[in-house]
Amino acid sequence: MTSLKVHSYAAGDWIAPGSAARPIHSAVSGKVIAESGGGALDFARMLDFAKSKGGPALRAMGFHERATMLKQLALYLNERREALYEISYDTGATLGDHKFDIDGGIGTLFVFSSKGRREMPDGNVYLDGDLERFGKTGSFMGQHVAVPLHGVAVHINAFNFPVWGMLEKLAPTLLAGVPAIVKPATATAYVTELAVRMMLESGLLPEGALQFIAGDTGDLLDRLGGQDVVSFTGSAATGTMLRSTPGILANAVRFVAEQDSLNASILGPDVAPGSPAFDIFIKEVHREMTVKAGQKCTAIRRIIVPEEQQQAVIEALSARLAKTVIGNPREKDTRMGALVSADQKADVLTKAAIIGEEAERVFGDPDDFAVHGNVDRGAFLPPMLFHCADPDAATKVHETEAFGPVSTVMPYRDLAHAIALANRGEGSLVASVITESGDVAREVVMDAGPSHGRLYFNNPTSAAEATGHGAPMPHMIHGGPGRAGGGEEMGGVRGVLHYMQRTAVQGSPDLITAIGRRWVPGAAEIEGPAHPFTRSFHDLDIGETIHTAAREISLDDIEHFADFTGDTFYAHMNEEAAAANPFFPGRVAHGYLLLAFAAGLFVQPDPGPVLANTGLDNLRFMKPVVPGDSLRVRLTVKQKTRRTAEYGEVRWHVTLYNQDDEVVAEYELLTMNAY
Missing domain, CATH: 3.40.605.10 (Aldehyde Dehydrogenase; Chain A, domain 1)
Structure with a gap:
């Protein structure tokens, strides 16, 4: 070659x-x-x-x-x-x-x-x-x-x-x-x-x-x-x-x-051998020991299990490891290939020997294992499972990472002990917990969270969609404190x-608007040549604004809305009960009535560039509206975002005022507009 x-x-x-x-x-x-x-x-x-x-x-x-x-x-x-x-x-x-x-x-x-x-x-x-x-x-x-x-x-x-x-x-x-x-x-x-x-x-x-x-x-x-x-x-x-x-x-x-990361997986105290959750645990550990021949920064190095379950875990995991075909990665039946090099193999054997000073190897003899397929002098090793009977007295199993198919089972007395053992890794990329208990999950997050970059929980409810202990997802941060380096990669926009x-900018509303291309209250309002709903995405300007006429809110409006929608909450229908509420002076208009009337005030009804209303954000009701109050609207183009060559998203800043020019509600409306 x-x-x-x-x-x-x-x-x-x-x-x-x-x-x-x-x-x-x-x-x-x-x-x-x-x-x-x-x-x-x-x-x-x-x-x-x-x-x-x-x-x-x-x-x-x-x-x-x-x-x-x-x-x-x-x-x-x-x-x-x-x-x-x-x-x-x-x-x-x-x-x-x-x-x-x-x-x-x-x-x-x-x-x-x-x-x-x-x-x-x-x-x-x-x-x-x-x-x-x-x-x-x-x-x-x-x-x-x-x-x-x-x-x-x-x-x-x-x-x-x-x-x-x-x-x-x-x-x-x-x-x-x-x-x-x-x-x-x-x-x-x-x-x-x-x-x-x-x-x-x-x-x-x-x-x-x-x-x-x-x-x-x-x-x-x-x-x-x-x-x-x-x-x-x-x-x-x-x-x-x-x-x-x-x-x-x-x-x-x-x-x-x-x-480096001495990642741990904890079998929850609520999980019994033979249960679906127990099977998930064994499957997760086996996968992390054998995928990439254990050469993963997120692989499980320490297997932390209840004292009474340690033998069951060793037997179940050993049985699964025994079925793992090791050999030429090109062969269809091979499930675990070689380490990346002879040097890496030697390093793993050296680290495994150090772990072996405090733990007994219970599966996987590097001097006696079968290799499948046509291979010569490859860097093959079997999965090696160790058992550390006294993890409290041990130090090397919590400090030594054999970057290959090597992992150690260790028992815990109670959940606090399990968390303490996991934390002895002095910072890891990930720790996983197989549990169906919300109390267990919360305690792990509170006490193990500071030592781990990611906490992965799995059980039969989530198993079908769970991504796996060792699979960092681009949406979530990948990194960890202490020994793991203190960094964070991925995590979406993070x-x-x-x-x-990151820079702090300060200035007038007009300047902040110009810098971010997002209109902020107090910045200049632009009067467009026509109703903004008649103008295409491309033609709309940031800050383009209309002020609507006012509409009076009557008691009949409130009662009709309550009857029509079925929303007969007492604040809208019972004067005495409403007046007893510290937030209301008496009967008040429904918040969603105000939104509906606001739309009626600013919407241009004819077919045009506005294709769809896709939602609203940051809705706040600031002041109650009572029968006899008037409502008017300021509608401003806040931000524009292209989505395709045919249309874009327009974010509108919507402010509702009463007859005294007091703000009664505010929100951001989202529409899709033809380009």
């Missing part, structure tokens, strides 16, 4: 490996299949290329354009994923493992695309939180905003997920409007390189938006500044070394880390904000 040459992509050029390139061995056969690194890279030029070309091009696009780009990238990769599957077999991974990695990464692009289009504005400035008013008149106010950093994101990724690990970082980075330089682990760099080639060949990315390092980072990190971000996944030792880079410390470079600067 011809050895692959893993190229770097720097400043617009593909650069071949140099004389100091490192060989990459197949995890299955042990043969050299590729070489990577050693190429002469000009890191100063790479940074300039990203900041002078990639950054400005991405920032010019706006959130929705960048979100659309992510969707197109996902579709492009999805059509070519078979080639990524094929090249991934030499990493030791099975087809199921490939799908976890490659399909998971593509799915992450889709999720961030959707989040960007639905939860971020159709513009360049992200509004973070509510408006703050500092005075009585509202002439001076503040707003937190977030804008893209004018730097570069350096992504340093681990070997275990060569595609998903890259795309989980790349999706929020590009959505934020920041260019990226990706550096994968050498052992699986050839898979990442193929995915990068596909994305670049798609023509979807602006020049300079993505670069790729096959090999060492040289002096790159020391060249970074306060506008740059380093996002790292790997061991705690490597993370500490990188975080301590003089340039990173001196320039306050943002550093997001996902590191992940995007890692690559943006």
Whole structure:
């Protein structure tokens, strides 16, 4: 087989490996299949290329354009994923493992695309939180905003997920409007390189938006500044070394880390052997020990079970592990492939021996196990299950992560003890609990929450849709405190904000409106040439306003509305009871009557650009309306968001006033308008 040459992509050029390139061995056969690194890279030029070309091009696009780009990238990769599957077999991974990695990464692009289009504005400035008013008149106010950093994101990724690990970082980075330089682990760099080639060949990315390092980072990190971000996944030792880079410390470079994690799974005290919940627990632990041969940052390393259930758990889990076919990942019957390399196998065996000083191995002999299929000198190991009878006296089982198919069963006395054992990991990415008790779940959240980035609960009610202990979802944060690195990746828009600067802006309503492209009360109102419901999405201006005529609310209106709707609540129908209520002076109009009358005052009834009323937000009733009061409306275009080429969403600020110009109600109306 011809050895692959893993190229770097720097400043617009593909650069071949140099004389100091490192060989990459197949995890299955042990043969050299590729070489990577050693190429002469000009890191100063790479940074300039990203900041002078990639950054400005991405920032010019706006959130929705960048979100659309992510969707197109996902579709492009999805059509070519078979080639990524094929090249991934030499990493030791099975087809199921490939799908976890490659399909998971593509799915992450889709999720961030959707989040960007639905939860971020159709513009360049992200509004973070509510408006703050500092005075009585509202002439001076503040707003937190977030804008893209004018730097570069350096992504340093681990070997275990060569595609998903890259795309989980790349999706929020590009959505934020920041260019990226990706550096994968050498052992699986050839898979990442193929995915990068596909994305670049798609023509979807602006020049300079993505670069790729096959090999060492040289002096790159020391060249970074306060506008740059380093996002790292790997061991705690490597993370500490990188975080301590003089340039990173001196320039306050943002550093997001996902590191070692001794994740735990707790079998709830309410779960008995033979129950559906018990079966779910065994299935979850087995999956986390065998998927990717246990080489997952989220894999279950500590299995925490009630004292009286420990033997039942060992027997059930051992029986399931015994059915796991280990061998050539290309073989259809194989359920667990090889570790990524001989070095990784040796490291796992070393760490397993350390765990073995405090725990007994009850399943999986690394010197005596069957390997299925046609393999030679691959990095295969069996799943190894340990039992630590006294986890309180032990230390190494709570400190040592064997990054492979290794896990330890340990007993607990009561729930508080189980939580204490889980917390002895000193910070993890995830802890799971199999329970049907709400009290158990709440206690775990209160006492284990500070030590874990994610808490995953499962039981027979949720099992059909549960995503799994070890599956980080793009919608939720992925990271953890302490040993896990203290970082947070993904998490929807939260992940995007890692690559943006939060800034507090203060000024007049007109200036705050101009900055955020969202009208705020007190800003100028624009009188349009016609009723706004007759004007297309494209023609409407932010701040365009109409003031309606007034309508008097009569007692007959209130009684008719009550009779027609069936809402005969006493505040509307019983004068004495209403007057006794501290909120009302007597009988009052229904809040929804006011909304209906408001619509009657501002709606233009003829067919036109308004296609649909899709809801209302932030409804508040401020002052009761009594029979004889009058109602008028101010309707203002607050915000516009394109949804498709044919239509967009218009957010209207609606304020209801009485005859004394007092605000009686306020809300935001959403309509879809033809473009």
